[in-house]
Amino acid sequence: MAAPQKVPRPQRPKRLTRKEKQAETRRRLLDAGERVFLRRGLQGSSVEEIVAEAGFTRGAFYSNFKSKDELFVELLHARVYDRYAELAKETEAQPGTPREQLRWGAERLRDVQSDEQGSWLFRLWLECLTQAARDEEFRKLAATFWSGNRALVAGQVDATFKEVGRKPPLPPDQLATGMIALDVGLAVQHLVDPEAVSLDVYVPLYDLLFGEMVEASGG
């Protein structure tokens, strides 16, 4: 008889190991949280409703998170924060003239808003922003996020103008602020009135407002 070797990680765990199961629970809670937050808002959501949505009871929640806010913040990082950051870097790596890059970026910003059923991503972000108006913690969270993106975009702007051999008409970080502002402003207007503000305006507006200043050299 071969000695039964101790297998610390059995190849076929009957079902799920303890850690796997808990990870799954976390995931289900986060998913449920997202759905509940979207329909009730951050403040309007109760731990009760989130766990019910996920098919658990309160015990499951409190052994995975300290508070509703903590779950929300984690959600924000996993689904919003990361995605925008990734997008900013992708745009940087995009080939083509500066104006083509810009156009590509504008298309991606537009696409993010049309995700599946009505831009859950931006709506979570909006929840965060509103909370930021009152809560230092959330304000820092949002500030950090935008600082990062602003610096990234400003860097690209700066590089672009150097490439084209021209001086930016405004400091790069101000231009970056403007570009972010346009994104947020269009997203929120579209959210409120999709008929009146189509997502199609993203590309022409970015191109007109920011594209011309890096064009060959005067039309």
Add this chain to the structure above:
Amino acid sequence: MAAPQKVPRPQRPKRLTRKEKQAETRRRLLDAGERVFLRRGLQGSSVEEIVAEAGFTRGAFYSNFKSKDELFVELLHARVYDRYAELAKETEAQPGTPREQLRWGAERLRDVQSDEQGSWLFRLWLECLTQAARDEEFRKLAATFWSGNRALVAGQVDATFKEVGRKPPLPPDQLATGMIALDVGLAVQHLVDPEAVSLDVYVPLYDLLFGEMVEASGG
């Protein structure tokens, strides 16, 4: 004896007439509502806290408003809605070249954000927008507000280009959408991180992005 004339509105009411007193109560409730909404958010505020802040009990509230939302909506109309609309019209009436008008408007938009202690006006509006993401009623409210302003601005844009004798590079309502977007986007970035995004960016950004296209004719 002269017949004592019925004086429906006595010149010296001892203190306050019934209606005046109730109007005063409404005002105090609205003021209190504003303060409470700003520190707790719309959903986070309770009728209880609002009436306490105003120095009443719940009876006063329910004999003046049907619900918390109703109070909020009235507040929004009185303090946000009206003010922005007024501002849009003022800008239209402003003398000077189109670019000067634009600059003047940008300065006003900037000033609104710096009101006294930290832009309570925009913060109320932000509350409304977040609610709009989930609530049809608020969505309509916000949509109506912006539709009005967009139409107004688009009208000005259209007139301006006719005046300058040039064709707008994009439909006027799209330009208007962009102008509104810039306002919202700057306001929210400033709210979240006043250090990184100064209100000073309003004027140069509006001027650069929207001013040049109506300038004399190419630099």
Add this chain to the structure above:
DNA sequence: GTATCCACATACGCTAGTGTATGTGATTGT
């Protein structure tokens, strides 16, 4: 195979808040 562990469920005591029904005292009309 038995003891341990721990992720989640259950039970508990508690608070804040709701909307309504009713009370009350000062204003009002006659």
Add this chain to the structure above:
DNA sequence: ACAATCACATACACTAGCGTATGTGGATAC
């Protein structure tokens, strides 16, 4: 002066939700 009125206060019955303390059954360790 008297009765009616009504703006606001008070009292009530009720619910949702909180966080903790404790129970439990199926993994896990030895």
